[in-house]
Amino acid sequence: MAQLDLAGGTATFGLLRNADYYLRTNLAQRFRTRYPDVRIRLVGQNSAETAQAVASGTVEDGLVTLPVPDEDLDIVPPARDELLYVTADAARALTSPTIDDFCSVPLVLYDAHYATTDPARRQLNERAQLAGRRIEPVIEVEYLSSALALVSEGFGDSVMCRAATLSDAMPANLRAVPFAEPLYDTLALVRRRGQILSPATREMARMAWDSLVEHQSGPHGTAEITASTGQLRRFLAG
Structure with a gap:
């Protein structure tokens, strides 16, 4: 898709917390270098929070994982990555749980x-x-890196996306295996239903897509691309 010449405005974009594992680029730096006259507002911790911000109109567009409440959202899912069971116990890693x-x-x-x-x-x-059954964790923390450090010390097992297994967050003694019935993080671009994106935010979303596709086509990409450039073009055009 052709890039634009942007002389102003603000790009408002939400990101899932683990976006770095999939984009492998500093999106703000990349965008600001290309468009030095455009202000940037990148927000979001968890996908549920990011989706809510987009639905309420405080953020124009965002990259999240599904499922999220979608009554007020237009959605295009560009990729998915498998969720894995992770443990320090070699015996528990012998079979898919x-x-x-x-x-x-x-x-x-x-x-x-x-x-x-x-x-x-x-x-x-x-x-x-x-x-x-019920899932009743013995420990809950905010960040994946904190959870993996505790798993590494034998305090319990956890889950993680396959992309994170290739990151510095993955302790060397951990083993990650698929679930017996596979689970996936489905990535999705979301915008408020019927909203026309500003040129700056549209370009930010396009760059996020390009970064995602570029990384997944490389040797460390783990996600399956599930949407076409045509689908993205239609989504961005509204």
Whole structure:
């Protein structure tokens, strides 16, 4: 897609907390270098919070993981990455765990503040409910890196996206394996339903897409691209 000549305005864009694992670039730096006269507002910690900000109109567009409440959103899912079970116990890593197995071991989970709304936690909780089980972590923290440090010390097991296994956040003694019934982080670009994006935000979203595709096509890409450039073009054009 052709780049624009932007002489002003503000790009407002929300990002999921783990965006760096998928973009592998400093999006603000890349955008500001290309468009030095445009202000940038990048917000977001958890995808649920980012989606809410987009739906309310305080942020124009964002990159999140699904599921999120979508009544007020237009969505295009450009990629998905597998969620893996992670443990320091070699025996527990020999087979792919079922949700029953997962609920039966000590768990260290992150996104404590968003325990009921975080997309990955929602998927796990719904799957456990269908199996007649409950997920009751022994430790909850806010950040993946904190959770993995505790898993590394043997305090419990956790989950992580496949992309994070190739990052510096992954302790050397941990093993990550797929679930018996695969789970995925589905990445999605979201905007308020029917809203026309400003030129600056539209360009920020395009650059995020380009960074995502560029990284996934390289040797360290782990996500499957699920949307076409045509779908993105239609989404950005409104």
